[in-house]
Amino acid sequence: MKSTFFTFFMLFFLIACKKEAPTKLNDWQIISENVQFKEDEGNFHIKSGNFKFDIPKEKLPFKKVILLNASLVGYFAELNLEHNIIGISSPEYVYSKKIQQLVQNGKIQNVGNEQKYDLEKIIALKPDAIFTNYIASFENTYDLIKKNGIEIIFLDEYLEQDPLEKSKYLLLFGQLFNQEQAAASRFDLIAKRYDSLTALAKSAAxxxxxxxxxxxxxxxxxxxxxxxxxxxxxxxxxxxxxxxxxxxxxxxxxxxxxxxxxxxxxxxxxxxxxxxxxxxxxxxxxxxxxxxxxxxxxxxxxxxxxxxxxxxxxxxxxxxxxxxxxxxxxxxxxxxxxxxxxxxxxxx
The missing domain is CATH 3.40.50.1980 (Nitrogenase molybdenum iron protein domain)
Known part of the structure; x- marks a missing residue:
């Protein structure tokens, strides 16, 4: 009798697990109050501030992108994605030696700055996506980029006040560039070191x-x-x-x-x-x-x-x-x- 009950219990447990899997696919992964993402069978969805982006899965992972603000460069460098960048604004504000070398070699193009983006160059480069902070006064520029079939994703990481929530954006970039495991590993390392250092600091007299x-x-x-x-x-x-x-x-x-x-x-x-x-x-x-x-x-x-x-x-x-x-x-x-x-x- 016990054996029969155990078999029935395990069968029920396995069925329950199988039923639970699809719902996990639709759960939002919380980065912060500002940013979350999820995937379903056909699309990858991002909520970023007041914006929502629905990216068909066949367009992922992104192969070539443009960055319109240098603060996002750190995520690409952390995941060794520098070669996925084909254009960047104001490269003189970028610290990364690797990216500076790619700019010098012409692998990454200078696409202008916040005073004047080189829209012709941006459109000619045909990026899979553009990442930038949202600036309301550039709405006309954004509309022109979108009309040329280019995905533009607004990520305002500077609004995050929790240090680890800034770091957690790694998980989003991991999803977009097929680097999920690397991103999870890097974030886990950063979070564990941060927590360990916080505990160490508390021991101070x-x-x-x-x-x-x-x-x-x-x-x-x-x-x-x-x-x-x-x-x-x-x-x-x-x-x-x-x-x-x-x-x-x-x-x-x-x-x-x-x-x-x-x-x-x-x-x-x-x-x-x-x-x-x-x-x-x-x-x-x-x-x-x-x-x-x-x-x-x-x-x-x-x-x-x-x-x-x-x-x-x-x-x-x-x-x-x-x-x-x-x-x-x-x-x-x-x-x-x-x-x-x-x-x-x-x-x-």
Whole structure:
């Protein structure tokens, strides 16, 4: 009797599993609140912000694409998809040596910039798809591209404030370029390292207070308490001076307002691309009134910068684990004694 029951149970279990498989095909894979994707028998579907894209499966994987913003380059480099890029805008802002070489060799074409895209070249290249951030003022340009039968996909990864959600875009690119396993493997590695580093940071004996960014004109654009940078500082076990703010965007404040908030700051991070500390005084001599300027440690984000390109905004978009590792090294150097900074650099 027990044997009969067990056989019946296993048969029921197998049937249930077989019935469950098709529904999984239709489940949305969540990247973030902004981006999700799923596939059915005929199409691959992407939701990105207010846009939805339905791509026939016979058009996948993409073989040749154009990128209209450099921040997406990091995903292609992480998955070794550089040779799938046939055009890129503003290549001078790209840090990747491999892509720069492909541009020099004519394998990747310069298709203009945000002031003026070379539409004739873009259309002549006949890409399988174009990836870009959505800019409302370019709607006419987008319409012209679509009328020429070119798929244009809007991905606004810069809106993501959770560092690992930015990294998770790898899974979407893995699907579009037949690199699912490689993408899953890379994201899993990044996520596990990030979580491990977060746990390591929590073991630190103290939590230093941190100031960020700098003044532009008469305003100090201080990242909100729900911003990407605020999350990095929190996960590196430090106290961000604007952590109690509920915004994800940067908040324009006067010097006086930041001066009050930053009185106890011990570190000042994500300063621009300055080479020497004294350069800050050319922007605003009042910086000398900040205790952190005189007694603290200052860090720029130009640890990997060549010309107009900055890898913090390229591979750093994908490698959340390495960015976090930099902040932990800065705030708790004793936890990573042998590690040298990747993206940030001390300003002296």
């Amino acid at each position: 103290n939590r230093p207070i941190v100031l960020a960014n700098e003044m532009y004109g008469n305003q100090w654009f201080l990242p909100g308490g729900k911003s990407n940078l605020a999350q990095f500082i929190h996960d590196a076990n430090a106290i961000y001076i604007n952590a109690d703010n509920a915004e994800s965007k940067a908040i324009p404040l006067s010097f006086e307002e930041v001066f009050v908030k930053g009185q106890k700051a011990e570190y000042w991070v994500n300063i621009g691309n300055h080479q020497h500390k004294r350069e800050l005084l050319q922007i605003n001599p009042n910086y000398t009134k900040l205790p952190v300027y005189n007694q603290g440690k200052l860090y720029t984000i130009n640890g990997r910068e060549v010309g107009k390109s900055n890898d913090y905004f390229e591979s750093g978009v994908v490698r959340a684990d390495l960015v976090l590792q930099d902040y932990i090294k800065i705030f708790h150097s004793e936890l990573l004694p042998d590690y040298k900074l990747t993206y940030l650099r001390e300003l002296k």
